[in-house]
Amino acid sequence: MSGISIPQPTRPWQRKRREQIRSGATFTAMAILAFIVVLFTGFAGFDGWAISLFIISAIVLLIKGRKLSQKERKNAFIQLLIASAATLAFLPWLSIFASVAMKGIAGLRINFITSDMRTTVPDDEMNMGGALHAIVGSFMMVIIASIITLPLGILSGVYLTEIKGRFTFLVRFVVQSMSGVPSIVAGLFVFTTYVSATHGPTAFGGALALGILMLPTVARTSEEVLKLVPDELRSAGYALGARQWRTTLMVVLPTVRSGLTTVAVLGVARVIGETAPLLLTAGSSTALRFNPIHGQIASLPIYVFGLLQIGTEYAVNRAWTGALVLMIFVFGLFITARKVGGKDKR
Amino acid sequence: MKASTVSQRIESEGKIMSNTSAVLEMPEQSFAGLETRGVHAWFGNHHALSDVSLQFPARTVTGLIGPSGCGKSTFLRLLNRMHEFIPSAAMAGEVLLHGQDIYGEGVDAAAIRLKVGMVFQKPNPFPAMTIRENVVSGLKLAHIKIDNEDDLVENCLSRAGLWKEVKDRLNASGGSLSGGQQQRLCIARSLAVEPEVLLMDEPCSALDPGSTLRIEETIKELAEKITVVIVTHNMQQASRVSDYCAFFLSDGGPGALVEADQTRKMFTNPNDSRTADYVQGKFG
Numbered sequence: 001m002s003g004i005s006i007p008q009p010t011r012p013w014q015r016k017r018r019e020q021i022r023s024g025a026t027f028t029a030m031a032i033l034a035f036i037v038v039l040f041t042g043f044a045g046f047d048g049w050a051i052s053l054f055i056i057s058a059i060v061l062l063i064k065g066r067k068l069s070q071k072e073r074k075n076a077f078i079q080l081l082i083a084s085a086a087t088l089a090f091l092p093w094l095s096i097f098a099s100v101a102m103k104g105i106a107g108l109r110i111n112f113i114t115s116d117m118r119t120t121v122p123d124d125e126m127n128m129g130g131a132l133h134a135i136v137g138s139f140m141m142v143i144i145a146s147i148i149t150l151p152l153g154i155l156s157g158v159y160l161t162e163i164k165g166r167f168t169f170l171v172r173f174v175v176q177s178m179s180g181v182p183s184i185v186a187g188l189f190v191f192t193t194y195v196s197a198t199h200g201p202t203a204f205g206g207a208l209a210l211g212i213l214m215l216p217t218v219a220r221t222s223e224e225v226l227k228l229v230p231d232e233l234r235s236a237g238y239a240l241g242a243r244q245w246r247t248t249l250m251v252v253l254p255t256v257r258s259g260l261t262t263v264a265v266l267g268v269a270r271v272i273g274e275t276a277p278l279l280l281t282a283g284s285s286t287a288l289r290f291n292p293i294h295g296q297i298a299s300l301p302i303y304v305f306g307l308l309q310i311g312t313e314y315a316v317n318r319a320w321t322g323a324l325v326l327m328i329f330v331f332g333l334f335i336t337a338r339k340v341g342g343k344d345k346r
Numbered sequence: 347m348k349a350s351t352v353s354q355r356i357e358s359e360g361k362i363m364s365n366t367s368a369v370l371e372m373p374e375q376s377f378a379g380l381e382t383r384g385v386h387a388w389f390g391n392h393h394a395l396s397d398v399s400l401q402f403p404a405r406t407v408t409g410l411i412g413p414s415g416c417g418k419s420t421f422l423r424l425l426n427r428m429h430e431f432i433p434s435a436a437m438a439g440e441v442l443l444h445g446q447d448i449y450g451e452g453v454d455a456a457a458i459r460l461k462v463g464m465v466f467q468k469p470n471p472f473p474a475m476t477i478r479e480n481v482v483s484g485l486k487l488a489h490i491k492i493d494n495e496d497d498l499v500e501n502c503l504s505r506a507g508l509w510k511e512v513k514d515r516l517n518a519s520g521g522s523l524s525g526g527q528q529q530r531l532c533i534a535r536s537l538a539v540e541p542e543v544l545l546m547d548e549p550c551s552a553l554d555p556g557s558t559l560r561i562e563e564t565i566k567e568l569a570e571k572i573t574v575v576i577v578t579h580n581m582q583q584a585s586r587v588s589d590y591c592a593f594f595l596s597d598g599g600p601g602a603l604v605e606a607d608q609t610r611k612m613f614t615n616p617n618d619s620r621t622a623d624y625v626q627g628k629f630g
Binding site: 232240 | 426428431456457458459460461463464466468470472473474475483484486487488489532535536539
């Protein structure tokens, strides 16, 4: 067609492949060296390995640093510090996840999510019984709590950012102090006001307690999210002759749809692992139940708690698997929120 | 619109004239319905605008010119009650729409803004809506029933000079357009509610010359049906699009109206020497 030869697209701002391989090789060598140090000295375990790796990379940096300029040396040192700090922050999360996964994975069979504990005692083999009742109970309570809390929380956010009424200060103060309420206090409150006034612990009671804990998170995060809406959009709505509530409903809230999804997920993630308030308000059960206003109901945290207290081998194994399932749910929620949020940004 | 029709209209409708203290009477039949009488504006203790009396003849373009900080944007926002969204804002005087004070007791600000639309300096289409939804958003927001949405969308986008460019992607997001297209989308959005007056606050300041020219053509076409008030820093733009001009100036104190007249006269033979200096680019 034309005489112009199209050049190969390149990325000159990236490091050369050779350099990448070299730094990768250096890191591997350092990691192996650190492992050898762990084998032959008093340092032990993963922590020892990490500490030796840090010391070795600092030494390597010092040796390499002789060739570099003052500025480059400083840069490399700060990079090492930041990378180590980031790893350090990541380690607790990784070790929690790893230990729960390792101890729980053995019990993660099909029967664990398809059957309840009605005909199984905790000491039975892991191929019998499961946590279906606890999973259903947890979901039921979280869904009821969300139905009650999300509208309330988002409306408080709207009050704080859109209406800015006379009680803004008061609402913000109450929300802030509510987020400091110990979860057991929320449980006690629902216990005295609802549970003891009706027929004892129920899913609805549990949902109320979870809702109290969820509300401040939802209100605060939705305020933050709504603050992100540029004032120009509100002005545009008003300039078209819209009333405030129409502008809020049709312009402001849809603009932060993805943010509000994240708000919901954060709220759910905040309470799905709560144990203490459910002890008082939801009780526990070994059977799959669906009635939210009658009878005690199981939940994943209480399931884990109860089995750990029994303390026998299979019971503890079941507890670990329950914890793993709970963690998978929380991660699943975050991933879903990311997906939904991403789709929104066209 | 042909140039001859513009000048004919100017002759037939007489001229607006005013200075900081007095308004010259205009022939009654030519008066369009938007008028300010002794308008002041404050932000907290800061007196931003002092004693502006102006009339905006029907189906004309009035340009508000003047250096930064002279209060012309503030004045524009007073005309459709957008001023009051600034918490410390205050005002005095009367803004009459069809003889009725829009700041009078019991007047519904939202209803006023429906009649007096506004296009902002920065294009602000609703990011969560498609192009089509953006156009009809004003009607949806104000609970107005739409008889034929397709026709309305085409009509408004055509009048804003955007139809040909977007007719195949009406369901794309408003944010996917270029800056100039977004601004024309905002104009189309303002037109959909059929305002009597359209206020434009430096609508072209963030746009390239091509888009600016397109919007200026749009403004001239709009003036066949509605009254346009436009704030601009661009003297060429003011001389190109406006029939009347009002020059604002602040001499350290509150901004005030220096002179208002037909654009031709303002640019060739203004009464006030400061106007002459400004339009010739000697200051500001």
